[in-house]
Amino acid sequence: MRILFLTYQGDMAGSTNSIAFLCRGLAKRGHQVYLGIRKESLLWQLVEDSNVVRVPMSFGGKFDLNNWKQIRDVVRQHRIELINAQSSHDRYTSIFANKFFGLGTKIVHTRRQMPLSLGGPVQRFLYNHWTDGIVAVSRQVKEELVKLGFNEANIKVIHNGTPTEKYAHIDMHKTEALRSKFAISENDFVLGCVSRIKNQIQIIKALAHVEQPVKMIFCGIEATEEMKEIIAGYRAAHQVFFEGHVEGDNILPYYKLFDAKILASTMEGLSQSLLEAMALKVPVIATAYAGNLDLIEDRENGLLFEDGDIEKIAELIQRVRSDQSLRNTLIANGKITALQKFNIDRTIANYEEYFQSLVTEN
Template sequence: MKSNKKKILLLDNGEEWGGGTNSMLELLKRINRENFSITCCFYNNYFRGNGESLDMALSSLKIPVLFIPKRKKPQWVKIIQEFFRIALFFSKNLKIFFISYVNMQWKILPNAKKISSLLILGKYDILYMNNQPSTNIEGYIAAKKLNVAVVQHCRIQPSLNKKLVKMINENCDMIIAVSHSVNVILQKHGVDEQRCIVIPNAIDTHQSLPDRFVVRMNLKISPKTFIFGTIGSLIARKSHHHILQALGKFKKINSSSNWKFIIVGTGPERQSLQDIAFRENLHQHVIFTGFQNNALDYLSTFDIFILASSKEGLPRVILEAMLVNTSVIGSNVTGTAELITHNVNGLLFEYGNIAQLTKYLTRLYNNAELRMKFTRAAGQHVRKHYVIENYVSGVESIFFQVYKQDK
């Protein structure tokens, strides 16, 4: 007897454990196994802070996982791409076109062929892609001539061009935007409105909240010490350097204040950030913890959480900070501005405006009553609008909607 379960191949080409990974796992924990059978396909078996790998996390959920081996870029590709970078210095568009063409030939098309074979051999009904369109091109190509529904989860402000939008409109059955602002960007670039739906990121609002003093005790920080904090990959997009620069100014204004700044995360910008902390004379105040699996423990320890990113989708970390009653300050960018209503449940500063960020750090540092007002409003907001059950049921409804029954 044929199973009525919809077979889904989940494709994710991420390289590190982040908010998108956690959102994916929250979905897989809760998805109805009687209706859906999911297999995951990844390029990288990355790790999180406690040594747990991606395949270990999926194994604990009894989710099968496949890996497409990541190919090392051949020397000929490096030479050709470098040639185009130099030879086409006069035209950015031509340079991008030819470098992308080479990338398509050696990487994207071979991966598309492997994904297509997996879809055929596994007799999958749906290809569900967990990143954003520009990083999932091989999935669109793989499913193009197959009777397989395609669902794209767009988890960050997308990078789009006319060719990619055409590919989406021709080959994608539904694209899930994690925020209304991401949805606006998709449609502004020409993605068909009927293919777009907003299903906001969400968190488990019923979970027990951590003790605010556990991390302080582990780090030997006095209960009287004020803690600024941020959590995120140490990459350029997260703009942690803006926070350090603002805290450098904050220190000059509040020279006798007792505070620490905790940075939770790992990534290629760590040495640069440590250098900035030293130049700003903050090395006695700043603590780099590396990747930590227990993000909520750290968020609950912070008095103020800051997210200074240049772009986001709908950052789970802000939802989590709001849940544990920590005041939030965020850059006024896609996603973040959808969660923070300025002067109601937090503060928004214009991206890169160090003076404004410094002003807000000082304002909240000196006003416990205002922090309490913001956290009260933020907690209510999260529990009303961003519960995990709505997120899961929303994604499930899309799977039912796109399922092609004439296979």
């Protein structure tokens, strides 16, 4: 197959790595894979030593005629059979370029996050009539799309995956440097959160109900004034650190510090950070919502709480800290879940099969 991937983002750690492994995997399987991205994006670097052909593109908005022409030129020059748009901007540009220039290529969109809203009848028309399929990364994403009026028969669930080799060469020198930075001792309990701003305030509030001191490390955000105010009122001697944005694979050494990982998001289609934690034998606590429900079976490979249940979050933090038998279960089953059930090779094979079915249909 001749496939063009489009993404104007390319700098969001979880989705960026997913797209990189997907492109590289399909290219390794013998398909001709082209990737339209900005040259300054992280994704440009992540595929530079592969068989993926990088195509520099500019992105000026949904109605950027220059971007439409760039898509047109790649499709015609390389006889592209299918375009997979990986971010919201590209869903429009791929549709409009295909129709405006009469390219006749298949159009598939990937939805990586829960759809909070998706416009009105015009957008539903574009998705239901001018595209050939939508990939939803979890059952919950599909269900929400259907509720919004999108054609159920047009939506294929293909779970995100994570690669085994990603975890083979973690820089433990960086981990030790971080351990020293945060002055982590053998008796400390370290709770980690790896995410952009997504309901971390619930975790901050929950720590006020946790009696034993916790070292809490947030990767991906800076403290807000509301967070600072809550932290200042803690009775327990918690230490809370905000690391801001952490580049690419530099995040993996942090997981080696964590005794547990928590995610309070209701946006995740299927969380890469939860997969990373599980693969690295870190017990996970997450919202019983969205793709977390596809990934986590409560008390088997992770712990779930209802969105907004602050006291439950606190209870689970204390439980995963004190119950060694439970920790052992979550660690063992979590690793199997991440590296076997949600292995990236399955994701790549499922995309390959789905794309092939669309390309070969009449």
